[in-house]
Amino acid sequence: MSPAQTPQGKPSSPVKIARRGLMLVLSSPSGAGKSTIARNLLEKDRSLEISVSVTTRQRRPSEIAGTHYHFISVSQFERMRDSGDLLEWAEVHGNFYGTPREPVEAAMAEGRDMLFDIDWQGALQLQEKMKADVVSIFVLPPTMTELQSRLHRRAEDSEEVIRTRLLNSRAEIERWREYDYVIVNDDLDEAFRNVHCIVNAERVRRDRRHGLFDFVEELLTEEPKL
Numbered sequence: 001m002s003p004a005q006t007p008q009g010k011p012s013s014p015v016k017i018a019r020r021g022l023m024l025v026l027s028s029p030s031g032a033g034k035s036t037i038a039r040n041l042l043e044k045d046r047s048l049e050i051s052v053s054v055t056t057r058q059r060r061p062s063e064i065a066g067t068h069y070h071f072i073s074v075s076q077f078e079r080m081r082d083s084g085d086l087l088e089w090a091e092v093h094g095n096f097y098g099t100p101r102e103p104v105e106a107a108m109a110e111g112r113d114m115l116f117d118i119d120w121q122g123a124l125q126l127q128e129k130m131k132a133d134v135v136s137i138f139v140l141p142p143t144m145t146e147l148q149s150r151l152h153r154r155a156e157d158s159e160e161v162i163r164t165r166l167l168n169s170r171a172e173i174e175r176w177r178e179y180d181y182v183i184v185n186d187d188l189d190e191a192f193r194n195v196h197c198i199v200n201a202e203r204v205r206r207d208r209r210h211g212l213f214d215f216v217e218e219l220l221t222e223e224p225k226l
Contacts, residue, residue, distance in 0.1 A: 018211030021108045022202055023130060024048070025116045025123045025179075026195070028139035029169035031150040033185040037139065038117045040192050045199070051104060051114045054080065057095035060156045070100075087129065090121035093164055097122065108133055113203070120175040127178075135202045137195060138179035142186035144169070 024041075028034040041048055054070040056077050065071050072080075077096045080086050087105075089098035099122065107114050108130075116126065120138075127134050141147040147169060151162045176182050181198055185191040206212065 015215070016211075017209050017215050019111055019203070019209040020133065021110065021112045021114060022135050022199075022208065023051075023104070023108070023114050023116060023126060023133045024199060024202075025118060025126060025134055025136040026139060027118060027120050027123050027136070027172075027175075027179065028185075029141070029147065029172040030165040031147045031154065031169075032139045032141040033150070033188060033191065034139045035117055036188065037185070037192050037195055038115055041115060041195065041199070045196065048113050048115050048199070049107065051099055051116045053097050053099055053116075053118065054086075055095060055097045057093075057097075062156065088118070088122040088125035090119055090125075092119050092121070093161070093168065099126075113199075120172055120178065124175075124178060132207070135181075135198065136179040137181045137183060137198060138176045139191065140173065140176065140182060140184045142184055 026034040026038050038050070042050055052066065052068070052070055054072050054077060056072060056074050059065060059069070059071050063069065074096065077089075077098065080100070081089055081096075081098065085101055086098040087101040089096060091097075097118065099116065099118070104114055116122070118126075123134075123136055127136065141150070144166075148162075148166055151157065151165060157165070183191050183194050202208070
């Protein structure tokens with residue numbers, strides 16, 4: 001008898017074991033490809049939800065408000081930060097970014113997985129506050145020359161902004177040791193496959209699946225039909 005069938009030969013229902021959601025954190029210097037990997041993950045894994053950050057920077061032409069970011073004023077950001085409504089926040093390239101607390105905590109409790117496209121400062125704060133829930137991945141470029149080329153090909157920032165991003169990239173790369181996993185994005189398809197493998201493995205970790213206690217107890221009390 002196939003494990004996926006009942007004694008009558010009918011397909012059995014998939015075993016569902018309750019678990020807490022995970023917080024998948026992707027970080028990289030600008031241009032290394034984390035946002036592209038994040039977008040591919042969301043398209044191919046419908047059980048992942050993006051955590052939409054708030055930011056005080058100007059919207060890029062390719063971005064949609066409420067989908068890529070919530071674009072708010074500095075005064076609005078400061079009110080959220082000071083009232084404790086942000087799970088993490090950081091100042092990057094002269095702009096503020098932050099993660100609203102309420103939707104993340106609700107998702108974790110309901111067993112839903114959240115994806116965070118954030119920098120190392122935000123990742124560190126999440127690890128300090130919710131370490132058991134965080135799976136952190138740092139994406140590296142294959143070379144600094146390629147990183148510069150990608151920033152120029154993106155054609156969404158001024159030369160001054162690109163120079164600032166390149167100058168800051170070395171300090172950002174220095175934080176790679178603080179992440180659970182590190183991936184070199186020299187081939188986008190391969191980098192995506194590696195990230196997806198990490199997600200699938202982390203979902204079945206024993207300490208993340210609180211429903212295993214009840215499942216195993218029921219399994220051991222079941223009387224097999226001989």
